[in-house]
Each structure stands twice: as structure tokens, then as C-alpha cells.
Amino acid sequence: MKIAIPLTGTRGDVQPVVALGLELRxxxxxxxxxxxxxxxxFVTATGLPAVSCGPDVQQLYSSEEGQRALAAGNTLRLMQLVARQMAGYAERMNREVIEVCAGADLIVASTVTEDRASSVAEAMGVPxxxxxxxxxxxxGAYPFPGSLPPHWNPPALVNRGTWLLAENVRRVVFMRYLNALRxxxxxxxxxxxxAAVLARAGVPEIQIYDPALVPGLPEQWDERRPFTGxxxxxxxxxxxxxxxxxxxxxxxxxxxxxxPPVFFGFGSMPIRDTAAVVDMVSxxxxxxGVRALVSAGWSDLDLDRARERGGPELAVVGPFAHDLVFPHCAAAVHHGGIGTLFEGLRAGLPTLVCSVSFEQPLWGAQVERLGVGAHLPFTRLGADRLERALERVLRPERRTAAARFAATLRTEGTAAHAADIVEARAR
Structure with a gap:
């Protein structure tokens, strides 16, 4: 069976899907x-064939306008920025998704490509x-990410209202481009x-994050939205x-x-003044009285200069495998991307999420609610607030809670579970 997987976004969007692609292959x-x-x-290095699809989101986020939007921490503003980029790229994106899916017997899409992929699948008559x-x-358990202050706990009716609004905004913003594709x-x-199109077609929506992170949500959804971890x-x-x-x-x-040091990293989110952030961490x-292990992410940080300024109690490093290093750390501080969050939590690290936007505030609120960390929006990040938040995260009871929580996470067979669902859909 030929399976096409059109993707776009950052490495955090692509890497977990590569794991599924390798399992299917x-x-x-x-x-x-x-x-x-x-x-x-990155994809072809794993042995999977890949072609270009979608814009370079890293380039968008690294632009002056992208940096201002990230610094504002406003999800709506970022959505508008992405929408403007897609307006200029829409025709090409339509063509690229069609080309990726040509001749496929089944299409696997992601959160950011499912809208186009659903029309392509409909036209091709494939699942x-x-x-x-x-x-x-x-x-009713959680509001649309970024729509309300993350520390709020609104009633189900309010939560559902945020989803109704968000889905209609997305529908209106992208309708013109999707109908051009159609x-x-x-x-x-x-x-x-x-959402309505996929529901009518009975499309499985695989949740590739851990259900332990969202208590109360799995009970609200049926078998069409299985959780794999x-x-x-x-x-x-x-x-x-x-x-x-x-x-x-x-x-x-x-x-x-x-x-054991505290890990500080901001993954694939560029930071406008990385040197100042490193100085604050130091x-x-x-x-x-803790040591710091700092990951530069996508930033333009001069690693050698940062190492000289940091002193012996601070190490500044490039990319590394989190699962090899995190078990030797005391805590983790990062932007709240699901990949980094998962690796830290499965290592039993109490976590401080300094969220930028999109779903990151949701994960920040969740680590706080679950008692395994704290949340500090990046827009409020300063030396005093960072110190107070990190002090809470380093308390022994948080470490104990994080260790207990790690035992509840799904760490084996997740890609195999997702592949089983894909194969079942083909049948």
C-alpha cells in the first residue's frame, strides 16, 4: 500500500510523524x-523518501515580524501571521499537497495539513x-488553546464556546484557499x-500525545479519537x-x-535576544545555587562566547538526545513543545514551562495542575519571576510527583499502535 504523509511546520511537527512513517515502511x-x-x-536521513511541502516556518518565525509576534505571546496574532504567509503560498501549497499524495492508497495528515488533505482524499476516493x-x-474539559488565560478553569459550556468560535474563525480565514484547491x-x-468534514467521513483523529496529560478528556471522545502517546x-x-x-x-x-543541572531550552522557537536570556539564566x-545546561535551539547565539560568559557552572550546548541527558538533570525549563515536554516528564523531571504561544500555554497549565511543575508565560519572563518559579519547581515534593507521573506515561509501542490504526482505516 502506498501511504502519503503531507506535513508542514517545525521539526517538532515532523519528527514524531517520521517515527510513524518508519513503522509503516x-x-x-x-x-x-x-x-x-x-x-x-532530516527526513531523508532516516531512509524515508521526502519531497518539499509547505513553507519554511523557521524562516517565518525568525523574521522581524515573526519575532515580534512571538514576543507578544498572542496566539491570534501568530495565526494571522501564518495566515498571511499561507496567502502568498496557498496556490503552491495546494499543488505540493496534491503532488505528495499522487497515486496514494491512503493519506495521513497532521493538524496543519488535514484541511487540504481531506479535499485531496475526497477527490482521489482514498481513506x-x-x-x-x-x-x-x-x-468541555479544555478551552481552545490560547483563547483564555491558561490558569482559568471555566465550565464546560464556556470551553465549548471557545471551540465553536475558533473553528469558525479558521473556516472563514482559510475557506478561500481551500475552495481554490477544491x-x-x-x-x-x-x-x-x-472538523465537520472529517466527522462526516468518520476519519480517525489519532491523538499522538499522552492521555495522562489531559485527565478528563479521553472520556469525552469516542473511538474515533484514540490516544497513542x-x-x-x-x-x-x-x-x-x-x-x-x-x-x-x-x-x-x-x-x-x-x-545534577537544570536544563534550559527553547527548542524550535527563536528568541529575539538569546544572549540576554542566557545571562538571566546564569x-x-x-x-x-544550581548548575545550568542551556540548549540554544534555533537561535543565533554564539555558543563559544556564551560559554565564556557563563562560567564553569553553566554549559551551553547544541542539539542532543534528550532521553540520554535528561535522566541526569534535576529539572527542565523550556517552551512547552510536546516533544521536549514528553522527554522531560518521562525522565521524571519537574518542569517549568515558559510558553510562547499556540498549545504551549495549555501544557504549562497542565504541568501546574498535575503538580509536576509550574507555568510562566515567556512574555512575563524576568530574573525575579524565573527565580521564584524555578524555586517552586525544585522543591522535593515536585520531584516526587514528577517521578510518580513518569510511571503513568506510555513509552513503548506508540508508533506501532498508531500504525495499527492506519492499517485498520485502510481496511
């Missing part, structure tokens, strides 16, 4: 991925499966939301993309020279 299926141009080489990285469908495919125009790359794929290289020996050697760590 291992079962004898012919798999092709569409990936952002800056991540095609569709969608992958969701966070709760992105109507429910015209190209010979389909009639549609005014329905993507986070999808992780196998050892061979991780070696192929350079995750398990020799740099780990240096990092672990530094860790062994003193008490000052706060010194006040609390």
Missing part, C-alpha cells in the same frame, strides 16, 4: 513524506487519517469546517539524524563534575 508499505524545505534532509499533537477538537480537484465548493524515533533513526553523536560524552562528562542559577 517496516510493515512493507511504500511511504512518502512531504516536509518543509528546511527539513527534507484519510489525521494526527493531532494536542487537543484541537471541541470538548476547484482544482474538480470538487464543489464547501463552507463546512474541517508520543511517537518517538527508534535508535537507528536517531543515529541517522545525528541525535546520538559524540557530543553526549562531553555533556555527560560536564554533568558528572557536580550536582544569574538566576547562581542565586539558587
Amino acid at each position: 517496516g510493515r512493507g508499505h511504500d511511504v512518502i513524506l512531504g516536509a518543509p524545505p528546511n527539513l527534507v534532509d 484519510l487519517v489525521s494526527l493531532h499533537y494536542f487537543p484541537c477538537r471541541d470538548n 476547484a482544482t480537484l474538480g470538487l464543489a465548493p464547501s463552507r463546512a469546517s474541517t 508520543f511517537l518517538t524515533l527508534d535508535a537507528a533513526a536517531r543515529a541517522a539524524v545525528g541525535e546520538t553523536g559524540g557530543a553526549h560524552e562531553d555533556i555527560l562528562a560536564w554533568i558528572e563534575q557536580g550536582p 544569574r538566576v542559577s547562581a542565586r539558587l
